[in-house]
Amino acid sequence: MTQVVILGAGNVATHLYRAFQKSEEIEVVQVYNHRPEKLANFTETFTTTAISELKEADIYIFALKDDAILKMANIVPDFGALYLHTSGGIGIDALGKFRNYGVFYPLQTFSAKRELDFSEIPMCLEANSEKNLQKTKKLAAGISEKLFETNSKQRKALHASAVFVCNFTNHLYTIGADICQKNDLSFELLKPLIRETASKIEQLSPEEAQTGPAIRNDRGTIEGHLELLNQNQKNIYELLTASIYNLHGKKL
Amino acid sequence: MTQVVILGAGNVATHLYRAFQKSEEIEVVQVYNHRPEKLANFTETFTTTAISELKEADIYIFALKDDAILKMANIVPDFGALYLHTSGGIGIDALGKFRNYGVFYPLQTFSAKRELDFSEIPMCLEANSEKNLQKTKKLAAGISEKLFETNSKQRKALHASAVFVCNFTNHLYTIGADICQKNDLSFELLKPLIRETASKIEQLSPEEAQTGPAIRNDRGTIEGHLELLNQNQKNIYELLTASIYNLHGKKL
Numbered sequence: 001m002t003q004v005v006i007l008g009a010g011n012v013a014t015h016l017y018r019a020f021q022k023s024e025e026i027e028v029v030q031v032y033n034h035r036p037e038k039l040a041n042f043t044e045t046f047t048t049t050a051i052s053e054l055k056e057a058d059i060y061i062f063a064l065k066d067d068a069i070l071k072m073a074n075i076v077p078d079f080g081a082l083y084l085h086t087s088g089g090i091g092i093d094a095l096g097k098f099r100n101y102g103v104f105y106p107l108q109t110f111s112a113k114r115e116l117d118f119s120e121i122p123m124c125l126e127a128n129s130e131k132n133l134q135k136t137k138k139l140a141a142g143i144s145e146k147l148f149e150t151n152s153k154q155r156k157a158l159h160a161s162a163v164f165v166c167n168f169t170n171h172l173y174t175i176g177a178d179i180c181q182k183n184d185l186s187f188e189l190l191k192p193l194i195r196e197t198a199s200k201i202e203q204l205s206p207e208e209a210q211t212g213p214a215i216r217n218d219r220g221t222i223e224g225h226l227e228l229l230n231q232n233q234k235n236i237y238e239l240l241t242a243s244i245y246n247l248h249g250k251k252l
Numbered sequence: 253m254t255q256v257v258i259l260g261a262g263n264v265a266t267h268l269y270r271a272f273q274k275s276e277e278i279e280v281v282q283v284y285n286h287r288p289e290k291l292a293n294f295t296e297t298f299t300t301t302a303i304s305e306l307k308e309a310d311i312y313i314f315a316l317k318d319d320a321i322l323k324m325a326n327i328v329p330d331f332g333a334l335y336l337h338t339s340g341g342i343g344i345d346a347l348g349k350f351r352n353y354g355v356f357y358p359l360q361t362f363s364a365k366r367e368l369d370f371s372e373i374p375m376c377l378e379a380n381s382e383k384n385l386q387k388t389k390k391l392a393a394g395i396s397e398k399l400f401e402t403n404s405k406q407r408k409a410l411h412a413s414a415v416f417v418c419n420f421t422n423h424l425y426t427i428g429a430d431i432c433q434k435n436d437l438s439f440e441l442l443k444p445l446i447r448e449t450a451s452k453i454e455q456l457s458p459e460e461a462q463t464g465p466a467i468r469n470d471r472g473t474i475e476g477h478l479e480l481l482n483q484n485q486k487n488i489y490e491l492l493t494a495s496i497y498n499l500h501g502k503k504l
Contacts (some may be wrong), residue, residue: 066473089465089473108445109463114452122441148441157435158442160477160489161428165442166449167464168492169421174458174499176413183409189374189400190410190417191454193360197418198450200366202443206426211361212419213341221318221341225412232495233416239491240420243484247426 002026002139005055007072008063009033009042011110012086016063016143017042019118023142030055051075059084059139061104066090073097082127082135088159091152092126102127102136105155106144109166118143124150124158175233183228207248214244254278254391257307259324260315261285261294263362264338268315268395269294271370275394282307303327311336311391313356318342325349334379334387340411343404344378354379354388357407358396361418370395376402376410427485435480459500466496 004026006013013031020026021044031042032054039047046055054060060076062069062085069085073095076083083095084104095101105124108116123140125147127133133149140147150158173194177187200209213221222241226234256278258265265283272278273296283294284306291299298307306312312328314321314337321337325347328335335347336356347353357376360368375392377399379385385401392399402410425446429439452461465473474493478486 109448120444154435154437157431157480160480161431161442162445163464164424165428165446169424169449170458170461171496172416172421173453176417177458179409179413183406185406190413192372193414194417194450196361197421198446201425206422206429209422212415228409228412240423244423
């Protein structure tokens with residue numbers, strides 16, 4: 001049984017906690033957060049708001065925002081255990097003060113209200129020694145079937161990619177919803193298209209899957225769309241249209 | 253039994269043809285295209301490359317590119333049947349020379365290699381009379397469970413929204429794949445995230461679902477990502493980050 005302490009009580013911490021609870025090989029012995037009200041959801045385990053009360057464990061997981069990881073790494077003592085952080089954005093060296101450290105980055109978007117199947121989530125792993133990597137892999141294997149070794153540079157690149165395919169994509173959904181709302185249309189109308197756009201790339205590469213007026217620089221359609229948009233939406237439409245045409249149009 | 257002639261042999265025509273083939277109430281009596289090699293896939297029906305050989309039918313469907321619809325509408329004679337086009341981008345008036353006309357717009361992205369479940373595809377319908385609208389609805393009900401009446405202005409807005417949530421989103425996937433490739437990472441790593449990003453908005457509004465460094469204008473993370481990108485990717489990253497922050501950040 002691997003004993004784990006989770007530092008943090010946000011979305012990543014909460015989802016990791018639930019996934020660990022389902023594993024028979026992992027026991028969460030404590031969840032730490034400095035704000036007691038954030039710990040209200042972790043009723044089935046010991047919680048604490050004081051670093052001085054941290055329990056002994058095999059692994060301590062910093063499931064915190066990037067700046068909080070850096071801050072907490074300075075405060076948490078080195079018990080000789082393994083210390084991991086869950087961030088895609090910062091290097092392994094953020095925990096370099098500990099003897100045993102690494103990264104345990106689940107590549108997924110976490111919202112409090114969504115249940116997730118952790119077994120499908122790619123776990124991007126790194127550690128400061130082969131022995132620690134094996135421990136990190138064992139922990140990850142307890143919750144996911146998809147383990148990947150990635151160095152800090154690769155993880156940063158993955159994080160940047162994730163911003164494009166998740167954060168920016170979701171913002172395009174927001175713009176789609178806004179255009180619908182302004183034209184008395186239900187956003188429900190777009191959902192099958194959103195589903196199919198995401199499903200298509202399971203079978204085709206995104207380059208092969210590209211469709212739409214931008215590929216052929218169909219100015220009539222493009223100008224018609226621009227008329228409907230506000231200035232910010234126009235800027236985004238024009239930049240992405242030019243980017244698609246530069247990539248695809250020249251090959252036609 | 254409603255008899256249909258399809259004008260066109262591209263992705264929309266092909267998928268409509270397959271959907272009609274499955275319906276017991278619809279018979280495709282002919283597929284027209286001016287290029288014989290494009291008709292090779294339509295083996296189970298009569299095909300023609302000559303307008304003069306068009307068969308009699310209840311409904312003629314212009315499943316063509318926008319400019320081809322406008323051109324063909326001039327050439328096809330008015331047999332008194334119902335004439336429909338499948339475009340999101342052009343108005344109902346494109347077929348205004350016929351006595352009975354309307355629009356039969358399936359809001360979906362069509363690729364030759366993908367099988368689609370038409371029953372889930374929103375059919376956006378319009379016609380020049382109540383009687384013709386009922387006929388158009390009856391045809392749509394033969395292949396889909398999701399019928400919507402939309403006027404030409406709404407359809408244009410839907411088409412613009414579709415460009416954002418489908419064409420532009422797919423281009424963001426392409427950029428994600430490019431960043432992965434340049435960093436020796438498999439695009440497979442991003443697929444669960446892409447799936448979840450699309451699934452999330454079945455439950456949350458896209459505004460609620462927004463996550464990432466742009467919301468809080470996390471400059472450290474943002475600058476780190478920009479270092480990894482080419483100039484075009486940087487321009488897109490900065491514009492979308494500013495757009496997200498302007499929408500969400502001010503509310504924090």
